[in-house]
Amino acid sequence: MRxxxxxxKDYKKESILAPVFKMLEASFELFVPLVxxxxxxxxxxxxxxxxxxxMGGVLVALGLIGLACSVTAQFFSAKAAVGFATKLRxxxxxxxxxxxxxxxxxxxxxxxxxxxxxxxxxxxxxxxLTLRLLLRSPFIVFGAMxxxxxxxxxxxxxxxVAIPLLSIVVFGIMIVSLPLYKKVQAALDKxxxxxxENLEGARVIRAFCKEGQEIESFSExxxxxxxxxxxxxxxxxxxNPLTYIIVNIALVVLLWTGAIRVDGGIIxxxxxxxxxxxxxxxxxxxxxxxxxxxxxxxxxxCAKRIESILAVENSxxxxxxxxxxxxxxxxxxxxxxxxxxxxxxxxxxxxxIDFAVKKGQTIGIIGGTGSGKTSxxxxxxxxxxxxxxxxxxxxxxxxxxxxKQLRSKVGIVPQKAVLFAGTIRENLMWGNENAxxxxxxxxxxxxxxxxxxDTKEGRLDFKIAQGGKNLSGGQRQRVAIAQALLCDTxxxxxxxxxxxxxxTIQAQIIRLLLKLHQEMGISILFxxxxxxxxxxxxDRVMIMRSGxxxxxxxxxxxxxxxxxxYTKLLLEAANII
Numbered sequence: 001m002r003x004x005x006x007x008x009k010d011y012k013k014e015s016i017l018a019p020v021f022k023m024l025e026a027s028f029e030l031f032v033p034l035v036x037x038x039x040x041x042x043x044x045x046x047x048x049x050x051x052x053x054x055m056g057g058v059l060v061a062l063g064l065i066g067l068a069c070s071v072t073a074q075f076f077s078a079k080a081a082v083g084f085a086t087k088l089r090x091x092x093x094x095x096x097x098x099x100x101x102x103x104x105x106x107x108x109x110x111x112x113x114x115x116x117x118x119x120x121x122x123x124x125x126x127x128x129l130t131l132r133l134l135l136r137s138p139f140i141v142f143g144a145m146x147x148x149x150x151x152x153x154x155x156x157x158x159x160x161v162a163i164p165l166l167s168i169v170v171f172g173i174m175i176v177s178l179p180l181y182k183k184v185q186a187a188l189d190k191x192x193x194x195x196x197e198n199l200e201g202a203r204v205i206r207a208f209c210k211e212g213q214e215i216e217s218f219s220e221x222x223x224x225x226x227x228x229x230x231x232x233x234x235x236x237x238x239x240n241p242l243t244y245i246i247v248n249i250a251l252v253v254l255l256w257t258g259a260i261r262v263d264g265g266i267i268x269x270x271x272x273x274x275x276x277x278x279x280x281x282x283x284x285x286x287x288x289x290x291x292x293x294x295x296x297x298x299x300x301x302c303a304k305r306i307e308s309i310l311a312v313e314n315s316x317x318x319x320x321x322x323x324x325x326x327x328x329x330x331x332x333x334x335x336x337x338x339x340x341x342x343x344x345x346x347x348x349x350x351x352x353i354d355f356a357v358k359k360g361q362t363i364g365i366i367g368g369t370g371s372g373k374t375s376x377x378x379x380x381x382x383x384x385x386x387x388x389x390x391x392x393x394x395x396x397x398x399x400x401x402x403x404k405q406l407r408s409k410v411g412i413v414p415q416k417a418v419l420f421a422g423t424i425r426e427n428l429m430w431g432n433e434n435a436x437x438x439x440x441x442x443x444x445x446x447x448x449x450x451x452x453x454d455t456k457e458g459r460l461d462f463k464i465a466q467g468g469k470n471l472s473g474g475q476r477q478r479v480a481i482a483q484a485l486l487c488d489t490x491x492x493x494x495x496x497x498x499x500x501x502x503x504t505i506q507a508q509i510i511r512l513l514l515k516l517h518q519e520m521g522i523s524i525l526f527x528x529x530x531x532x533x534x535x536x537x538x539d540r541v542m543i544m545r546s547g548x549x550x551x552x553x554x555x556x557x558x559x560x561x562x563x564x565x566y567t568k569l570l571l572e573a574a575n576i577i
Contacts, residue, residue, distance in 0.1 A: 085124035144281045187228055337389040381407045418480075543564065
């Protein structure tokens, strides 16, 4: 938690004023029983209506001042808690953005979303309650006991016995309950995970008619959550009757003692009422303290989980360029005996990958699912680091590049174009945030996106729905190509860019890529499992299987004279031989 307190440093004033005003509220609250005692002993006893009204006015004034202090304290505590959560959420998001794919894969999307949402919210609530109640509740408990001694020492001794007994009950139940609350949270995480999984995979579940099975699984996990919540609830529920029993016994003893002392003329009736009020205040505040400690414990658990994310460091470091000079070469991309093992993967996903893409060259990578095509692609913009060998871009080791500089050299057209909610202009400028209107229009024209953009209301200012749902697959792909062009790249990675499109749109995108290659001299690494498409696009081809290059060479040589049985099988399946 200590490492997270720095996000409160801009709210020092609020963090001080919130408990101060709560202490002021508590101070005024402690005077209320004494005013009530004065009304009973003086006003009512003497039938002095004027005194009763005056002291009633004092009660109203104490109430209004206390309300003002309470509202002020809540304002400052809320401001500090919300500001703290906002800064923490921003820092957490920035940290996550700075992690490599390897760390993101290890942590998992669901975990990161939970840390960003529910954990931060729980921590925010904990900070808010801490600022308001951490000092107030103990102050009321001990203050009420001290005030009781000012009323009557002998009667106040009952408080000395009752308070420890109440504390034992309240905090004993809390100590028993806390481990169980962790189990509740774990069971809740399972239910939330199941819910998220079902929502994300709704189409698959329905396609295989597994709704009943999933409902049954959810019911089991939800029932487990219910059972442990009921069990914890039963234990927590014992707090109220036990505390009330102790308080009621203490009140009986207090009233009995008070009655005797009133009869003896030692204390007044108002003093007995004041003592009863102080006992009630103590009971309320002890229960508040127990709930506060439970909330703080939950918040601390969330803080530890958030700290564990912030403690994760990016495994990718920029190496010193002076240690490795840039080589003069015609190779745009060069893989030098590269191997890749994913974290926790065990075996290598890529083994001895060795090839080059020269300027103006188009190379196709063919392979089935799991062959390693996408892994090769991910190493070029350094989404992952090769575990052995070296990847070069323009003759320079990718590990010596600044990530932004490296990725500006490489344009990527993914299998499924990802667009974000916003305008066409905003999505295009992901490729170049400083792009001029002329550059945007040229990118649209070259990518052949201009023809559909011109039909949209507002053209570049047309609002794209999240995920680009209000655009067709071909339109999204053309926008993605325009994005890549705005990077002013001379190297384009086309990662199965037409596999999700119909035949007509496929042909349009292929013609567009060929045009970019021929007219602009852009080198292209074309990833596909479709041998016919690769033949249309590429000068050279690599055949991959199980993370290895089985063979590579000129497209005609490989297609006409395949060397491996696997290549022959692929060609036969595509009706090429």
